[in-house]
Amino acid sequence: MGASEVDLTLRAVIFDYGMVLTGPPDPAARAELERISGLPAARFDELYWADRLAYDSGALTGQAFWRRIAKQAGIEPAGTETNDKLIDELVHWDVRMWMTENRAMLAWQLELKHRGLLTAIVSNMGDTVHKAMVSEFAWLSRFDVLVWSYELRITKPDPAIYRYALERLGTQPEETLFIDDREENVNAAIAMGMKGIVFTIVGQLRRELVALGLDKELPLP
Helix, strand or coil, X not given: CCHHHCCCCCCEEEECXXXXXXXXXXXXXXXXXXXXHCCCHHXXXXXXXXXXXXXXXXXXXXXXXXXXXXXXXXXXXXXXXXXXXXXXXXXXXXXXXXXXXXXXXHHXXXXXXXXXXXXXEEECCCHHHHHHHHHHCHHHHHCCEEEEHHHHCCCCCCHHHHXXXXXXXXXXXXXXXXXXXXXXXXXXXXXXXXXXXXXXXXXHHHHHHHHCCHHHCCCCC
């Protein structure tokens, strides 16, 4: 068999953070955000996601992101003491919304490490959520590479953020598995030569790993 036909052994797994290593947004935190902002669910979603990419890319801080939403929601004139406290509350509950751990996936990451694989996180992430994660999640230190979009000013699915992660890992695309809950992010990784799986639940991930033949190289979650 020629060298071009030989499949390289998988050496690394790259994880997304939200909805992969953590669960769905915490409903109690979401309810608090709606209560404080006074926005109905549909309008809240509209405003929340309109500038989220700017927040994740580092163009907006968490405080600036929520000040924009507060202004659009007509909550309080900017610059007042009441407004400052309200913005702090919104930032707090936004952070809490994304802090529900997916223990099965975290256990699997640890098993991958014990098998000698490299692991990384590549996440579209803003500054305030990241700050809370660092203070609360000791398991972040178990990953070999951590890539946060706001620090690089690059967000998925820009190929540059994947190239940066691969360079830090020291692996080739074909030696690397990428797992994300968003199809466009996985497709971008596959286009670069990585193996990719769109994550929904652990059982589905297990089936996908088997379908790709990766159960021969990896422990199953």
